[in-house]
Amino acid sequence: MLGAWLTRGLVMAVVHAAAMTLLAKWSVFHPTDQTVITSVTLAVLVGVAALWGAVDGWLGKPDRGRAWFIASLVAGVVSGILYVIGRAVFVDQTGTAELGAALTGGAAFSALLVMVPAGLGLFVGSRVRRPAAEEEPEPEDHGPDDGSGSQSGQLELPEAEPATSATSATSAAAPRPKPSPVSRPAAARARKRPTVAGRSPSPRPR
Structure with missing residues (x-):
């Protein structure tokens, strides 16, 4: 805040003092031709105050209105x-008698020449949209790569393939093995043969 209004106030003071000194010097050599040079100077x-205020409004400086108000007074x-x-050095060796008028009417006029254009510049500059900066997407940090396609400190395990419906359907549709015709009579005879408790049936001689 201090640097903002102090810089603007001192710079505008130097510009205004130089402009008024040039006008006083011009009036000495061209007393009847002052309209054009006065209009250009004003x-x-x-323009300087309005342009500077517009830049501050466009950049969105904090406390820019207060800074320009104090700067205009300074x-x-x-x-x-x-x-x-x-004027005392370059024009007509004016003494301290002119200091009273310069600090009253002259100072007020200079303050208005700074405050009004700067306020308009702040209003216009704040309404101008700044171009949106294109932000590049930051690359994701996956950790250092050891060259084998896996991250260091991590072990890649193969993913288990889920059982699909096609595999279950194939196993369900597979034909069951049929018993051979030779084993059917033998199994029937084994069921018909009598057994003794605690002993297994002895094979019948063929």
Whole structure:
């Protein structure tokens, strides 16, 4: 916050003091031709404040309105002091008698020339949409690769294949083995033969 309004206030004060000193110098050599140069100077001062305010609004600077309000007050007072010094050095050796007027009416006029254009710039700049930055998707971190296709520290196990309905259907449809015709009479005779308790039947001689 401190750096924001201090930087803007000092820069605008220097710009305003330089512009007013140039106008005073021009009026000495061209007393009857001041309309064009005055209009151009005012347009430059208004444009600088409006452009700077629009950039702050576009960037979304925090507390930009308060910063520009304080900066306009600082610019008005400091520009009045710098104007008196610049005029005394480069124009007509003006003394401290001009300091009172520069710190009252001149400072107020300079403050308005900063505050109003900067406020309009903030309003316009905040309505302009900033282009959305294209974010590249970050690659997923799967850990270091040991060259065998598996991650280090992890053991890949083969996935068990689930039993499908086709396999069950194939096993159900498989034909059951039929008993041979030779074993059928032998099994029937074994059932008809009498047995003795505790002894197995002895084979009948053929």
